[in-house]
Amino acid sequence: MQCIVVGAGLLGLTSAWFLRQRGMEVTVVEQAPGPGLGTSFANGGMLHASQAGPWNEPGVLWQALRMLGREDSALLIRPRVLPSMLPWAWQFLRHSKPVRYHANVARNARLAAYSLRVLHEEIAPLGLPFEQAARGTMKIYRTPAELDAAATAAQRCREWGVRYDVLDAPGVAALEPALADIVAQLSGGVHFPDDVSGDAHMFCRALADAGREAGIRFEYEARATRVVLQHGRVHGVEVDGEMLPAEHCVLAAGAHCAALTRPLGLRVPLQPVKGYSLTLPLRDWPLAPRTPVIDEHFHAAVCPLGARLRVAGTAEFTGFDERLTPSRIENLYTLVKRVYPAGAERIERREAVEWAGFRPMSPDGVGIMGPTPIPGLHLNTGHGHLGWTMAMGAGKLVADALAGRAADLALDDYALARFRA
Ligand SMILES: Cc1cc2nc3c(=O)[nH]c(=O)nc-3n(C[C@H](O)[C@H](O)[C@H](O)COP(=O)(O)OP(=O)(O)OC[C@H]3O[C@@H](n4cnc5c(N)ncnc54)[C@H](O)[C@@H]3O)c2cc1C
Known part of the structure; x- marks a missing residue:
């Protein structure tokens, strides 16, 4: 056939x-x-059943309104695309009702867990080279309230077989020494040991x-x-x-x-939701990061891929406009400074690969x-x-x-x- x-x-x-x-x-x-x-x-590089939640969690409307028009916010909607995306946006908001949202988390979590199983059982034996690493992913938090909320959310993931460990700030630095410089600013983190990473x-x-x-x-x-x-x-x-x-x-x-x-x-x-990434060589860093980290405060992620660091995040509704908006890229450099201050000093911007792609997003x-x-x-x-x-x-x-x-x-x-x- x-x-x-x-x-x-x-x-x-x-x-x-x-x-x-x-x-x-x-x-x-x-x-x-x-x-x-x-x-x-050049996506974020993480295969993570731990992130199964859709973006339209309950309360998303208020979060979006707070971010409206702010170039440095995690979510940006360009006014010119608003009329064409209204039917999609309406459905997106409908699905933020708690009952629908939790049903959709379950669908994603089931598929993600299945997908990781297929990766290990059927794709791994092919021996494809793609900088695959199995150090899990870590989410870091800067206030005790954020850490408490994250621990409650992680508990729900257990239902889908997602294992996790809640760590205090020294525990985070012990697992990922490259975070030692910011340990005083952290309330802690949640480590998901079964997530994997690799270069797509x-x-x-x-x-x-x-x-x-x-x-x-x-x-x-x-x-x-x-x-x-x-x-x-x-x-x-x-x-x-x-x-x-x-x-x-x-x-x-x-x-x-x-x-x-x-x-x-x-x-x-479907809506194209633009996201940005940076790829940086880790060559001269004093201590190279080893574990993929999600900074919930910045809605962005950093993921070591062999000798490079991928930094990815932000969501922009702008149709299929491929231009790289400088302020969105700058957000990612700021994230690196906030997470790895010593490493950030070694960044040579001319060596960085700046990129944007369009996530195909259903409502x-x-x-x-x-x-x-x-x-x-x-x-x-x-x-x-x-x-x-x-x-x-x-x-x-x-x-x-x-x-x-x-x-x-x-x-x-x-x-x-x-x-x-
Ligand atoms: C910044 C960013 C970070 C991300 N991080 C992660 C992450 O850490 N983990 C994760 O799980 N996901 C992540 N994603 C999401 C993930 O990268 C995407 O969901 C995934 O790449 C989509 O793959 P796709 O095959 O659907 O689309 P694409 O990779 O875009 O493939 C579609 C292909 O179709 C081709 N095409 C389109 N129209 C035609 C046509 N008419 N004729 C012929 N060819 C056509 C295109 O050229 C393209 O190559 C991220 C995305 C972004 C933007």
Whole structure:
């Protein structure tokens, strides 16, 4: 059976890999010149079931209002995009009701735990080089009230099998000596030992190489312009005006899936949520960080990737505007100064790689994947701030559903159909 996967990011590549494992003839169509050059290029590097919560937690409206118009805030909404995002924003707010929010945390936590299992059991044996490290992740806090709230939230994660340790400030520095300089400012931290980290772009390149060897065809610098239907089911994909025939198509084009499905009468509710990252060489640092750290105060994360440090965070609603806003990048340099003051003095800005990407975000904060009402058309997108974490599990589930195998998790929880209910 022929299958076209649109998009060679994390979600497209894992879908293609597992489809090939199930005997499909797979072609991946990607508009960029290589794999993992979209949002999967320089993300925060963390695969963390501990962060399963969607961004629309109860009370998000007031948090967002407090941040409105502030260039240094974690969340920024550009006024020009507000009218076009209102229907999505309305749904986003609806899903911040406690009952809905907690149901969505559960969906994400289940998928994240499953995805990490697939990583360890089925992907790790391939031996792909991607700076994988298993030192867990640590969240740090600056007030006792924040630490208490975090400990309560972590307790809820235990239900999903996520282990954690609450640490006082000296305990944080003992686990991560690179934080010793700021120990006096910390109330403590929560360490999640089972989270892992790695470089998503290296992973994409390595999985694409393994996929090519396994028989997947890759078409780069090839733009899917239209999904072609015949008698109401998928007949192929038009790529740069030329028809590529296939019985199945998996759209894994990030937030661009919305534009590809609209002409078919399918509304896939997605917003591109821009995030920024810095990648810094650790060469001259007095004490190189080893453990990925999330600073909840700044809503940002720092993650060692071999000899480099990735600093990532912030959310900006600005459509697909690719420009790097200096104030957003500056926020990330400030974070490094606040977390590793001694290391920050060694930063040579000309060596830093500054980057921005668009998280494909659904209004309930849960991925949108599996079959659609159009026979032969499948989705794997909308994993928002958790796409690296979810990639292995989501790829396998989408492939199993397409190949008619029993899925390990109920796909209904992640189906597009939930937005019509
Ligand atoms: C700053 C930042 C930090 C993050 N940190 C983390 C983290 O620590 N942990 C985590 O789990 N997640 C994180 N994420 C989220 C994660 O990176 C994304 O969810 C994930 O990369 C999305 O992958 P994707 O395959 O859906 O999209 P993409 O990687 O964008 O892939 C989609 C591909 O489709 C291609 N495409 C689009 N339209 C077409 C077309 N018409 N024809 C052909 N090709 C097309 C694009 O070129 C692109 O390559 C972060 C994101 C950002 C921005």
